[in-house]
Amino acid sequence: MQNQIAKYRKEASLSQQELADLIAVSRKTISTVETARFTPSVIIALKIARHFNTSVESLFTLQEHD
Amino acid sequence: MSKHDIQSEEKFMGQNAWFSLFMGVTLLIISVYPLLAQTSAPLLFLGTAAFLGSFFMFVIRGGFTWKMKYHLTYKDEYLNTIDTIAYKHVVLGLLFSMGGVYLFSDDLALEVSHTMMASFYLAVMCLIYGASIIWQSKD
Numbered sequence: 001m002q003n004q005i006a007k008y009r010k011e012a013s014l015s016q017q018e019l020a021d022l023i024a025v026s027r028k029t030i031s032t033v034e035t036a037r038f039t040p041s042v043i044i045a046l047k048i049a050r051h052f053n054t055s056v057e058s059l060f061t062l063q064e065h066d
Numbered sequence: 067m068s069k070h071d072i073q074s075e076e077k078f079m080g081q082n083a084w085f086s087l088f089m090g091v092t093l094l095i096i097s098v099y100p101l102l103a104q105t106s107a108p109l110l111f112l113g114t115a116a117f118l119g120s121f122f123m124f125v126i127r128g129g130f131t132w133k134m135k136y137h138l139t140y141k142d143e144y145l146n147t148i149d150t151i152a153y154k155h156v157v158l159g160l161l162f163s164m165g166g167v168y169l170f171s172d173d174l175a176l177e178v179s180h181t182m183m184a185s186f187y188l189a190v191m192c193l194i195y196g197a198s199i200i201w202q203s204k205d
Contacts, residue, residue, distance in 0.1 A: 020072070021069045024069065024072065025072065025142060025143065025144070026072050026073075026075065026076050026142045026144055026145055027076070028076065028144050028145070028203060028205075029142060029143060029144035029145075031205050032144060032205075035205075038144055038147065040143065041143055044143060
């Protein structure tokens, strides 16, 4: 599953730590979600989407093998 | 969960991983060296001292008090996940090391005590837990 979180985060001029603090998760969570090593729960996906005022579908994209 | 709680968890996990590695190495020395050197008492004393030293260093560096509370699970989703995966790695490592001992123990049986074997298994578990957490924590 690919995601656009890094793009949204950079557009908002936020560091990984700042975004992590804003949605109350660890920096490692943001780091590993951005690099697609970790698939977050629906709750975290919704929190990130809500923070960037967008939908979960615009942040995360399913790939063929998912 | 507050920002401070999460940062404390991240800090604790990192220290826990390094502590596990140090403890694993100490236990490995305690369990293996006496077999090679045909002695046990002096090293057992040194090993115990090293273990207690590293434990108290861990407690002091972690900022814990005697009233410290350990939580069995991490509240942060990612930390909790890698902790669970690390335990799975520990079980796998333990199975492989027990399998190895099962295959080769007859050659060692006369020289290896139960204490040394128990220390060896604990060393394997600690080393794998620490290494797994550090490996999974990389960016």
